[in-house]
Amino acid sequence: VIVCPHLINIRRIKIMPNEAESIVSSARKIFNTGKTISYEFRLSQLKGLSRFINENEKEILEILLKENRKPKFEASITEVSHMKNEIQDAIKHLKSWMAPTRVKKPLPYIMDKIQTRPQPYGVVLIIGPWNYPFDLVISPLIGAIAAGNCVVVKPSEITPISSEFLKNTLPKYIDESCYYIFTGGIAETTKILEQKFDYIFYTGSTTVGKIIYSAAAKKLTPVTLELGGKSPVYLDDSADVELAATRILWGKCLNSGQSCLEPDYLLCSEFMRDKFIKEAKKKIEQWYGAKTKESRDYCRIINDNHFKRITKLLEGTTIALGGNTDPEDKYIEPTIVVNVKADDPIMQEEIFGPVLPIVTVETPEAAIEFINNREKPLAVYMFSTSKQEQEKFINGTYSGGICINDVLMHFSCNTLPFGGVGSSGIGKYHGVHSFETFSHQKATLIKSLDRLGEFTQSVRYPPYTENKLKI
Numbered sequence: 001v002i003v004c005p006h007l008i009n010i011r012r013i014k015i016m017p018n019e020a021e022s023i024v025s026s027a028r029k030i031f032n033t034g035k036t037i038s039y040e041f042r043l044s045q046l047k048g049l050s051r052f053i054n055e056n057e058k059e060i061l062e063i064l065l066k067e068n069r070k071p072k073f074e075a076s077i078t079e080v081s082h083m084k085n086e087i088q089d090a091i092k093h094l095k096s097w098m099a100p101t102r103v104k105k106p107l108p109y110i111m112d113k114i115q116t117r118p119q120p121y122g123v124v125l126i127i128g129p130w131n132y133p134f135d136l137v138i139s140p141l142i143g144a145i146a147a148g149n150c151v152v153v154k155p156s157e158i159t160p161i162s163s164e165f166l167k168n169t170l171p172k173y174i175d176e177s178c179y180y181i182f183t184g185g186i187a188e189t190t191k192i193l194e195q196k197f198d199y200i201f202y203t204g205s206t207t208v209g210k211i212i213y214s215a216a217a218k219k220l221t222p223v224t225l226e227l228g229g230k231s232p233v234y235l236d237d238s239a240d241v242e243l244a245a246t247r248i249l250w251g252k253c254l255n256s257g258q259s260c261l262e263p264d265y266l267l268c269s270e271f272m273r274d275k276f277i278k279e280a281k282k283k284i285e286q287w288y289g290a291k292t293k294e295s296r297d298y299c300r301i302i303n304d305n306h307f308k309r310i311t312k313l314l315e316g317t318t319i320a321l322g323g324n325t326d327p328e329d330k331y332i333e334p335t336i337v338v339n340v341k342a343d344d345p346i347m348q349e350e351i352f353g354p355v356l357p358i359v360t361v362e363t364p365e366a367a368i369e370f371i372n373n374r375e376k377p378l379a380v381y382m383f384s385t386s387k388q389e390q391e392k393f394i395n396g397t398y399s400g401g402i403c404i405n406d407v408l409m410h411f412s413c414n415t416l417p418f419g420g421v422g423s424s425g426i427g428k429y430h431g432v433h434s435f436e437t438f439s440h441q442k443a444t445l446i447k448s449l450d451r452l453g454e455f456t457q458s459v460r461y462p463p464y465t466e467n468k469l470k471i
């Protein structure tokens, strides 16, 4: 027999499982042992995760400061406190979340036990973005652990310090045979997506969301897609401009506008536009001093690509406030752009930066029409003292969520479900909604063996006589 050595090599390479394959197969084996199912195990893992956050809080804030100069206070109120709230909520309510839910009994089932029982999906994949690199993987992980799944977490390669920290530190706090951190970029994510998962939870851009959805569809894997988009804010003529400018600019400047829920563009009348810009100037100076660039409270754009993308959107625009940039420092000043038309480049994509275009509309109805002519956003914001106008926006626009007289704040209210609709996403999470997302509600019927019950239901058995048809 003549054996060609290079063929042997090819066969060897083929039978060696890659990292993605071996992680998922180990996770599946562990899941099938039932290790993650008991209340006690889930609770111990959630407590481990809680210790991870508490014991590493300082280090997490340092990492976020290093990665894009995110001010520590900002990181603390956005990332760390949100993770803490989510984990405390899960620990407190885990037992009640896991309990079966009784459902109403239709008459033929009156002697039976009927319930829905939450069961874990199995092995789930969580893919995270870079803009809140801890919270946006840990918060879904809390839901996945609480629901009893084995989990593979894929943090973003764009924030490598956070990802490596998660990879090296998390296994010290939670069971590393059940929960894995898988790092890498597009190539590695593509590999992991070739594996069979029982659920995929993805947070990121709408463009990549479509890739994730197609990969999941090939294996009929259910998904949650937490995506982005252009979230509009409408400023009604009745609004308190000073308060509205404070809240809108806070949402725009937080993380330098790199938040999925940032108010992307402003709709208002010409009269309100001029008042808003005046207030905005005062506010920026009050917060960051005469030179925003020198303020320690204002963070930077994550990388050169995003810096170039945002500054390109400013080309040819009319700047009413700010506009200074520094590529070396990846600094973009809080900027307001006016005379914006619906078909301008800045209105075609999610800005994801500290630039606020203002489109003038003269009535609330025109603002609603403008919003409804575009993809459904993650959030709609509106500022008005008129209850009637507020109701018009709540009922007449379509978005993942709506926040009246503020921005972003509905995200941290974890009794509300958080998620998008249409091109801003599929599914929801936070609080009990995270537990529900990662659980299958199994329809459960336990039939009575009572003889009288059997007699009343015996009509279903053959022979199917003519008389039975008359019942």
Ligand code: NAD
Residues within 6 Å of the ligand: 127, 128, 129, 130, 131, 132, 136, 154, 155, 156, 157, 158, 184, 185, 186, 189, 190, 203, 204, 205, 206, 208, 209, 211, 225, 226, 227, 228, 229, 259, 260, 261, 350, 352, 378, 420, 425
């Ligand atoms: P992204 O889509 O570029 O990346 C997200 C994840 O997908 C990363 O882990 C990345 O490695 C992976 N990925 C990227 N390209 C891929 C490909 N071709 N194939 C497979 N995987 C790939 O998003 P981003 O830039 O990290 O985050 C910013 C976007 O996320 C914005 O659009 C923002 O609105 C959105 N976002 C949404 C939410 C939400 O909760 N709805 C939260 C934060 C960010």
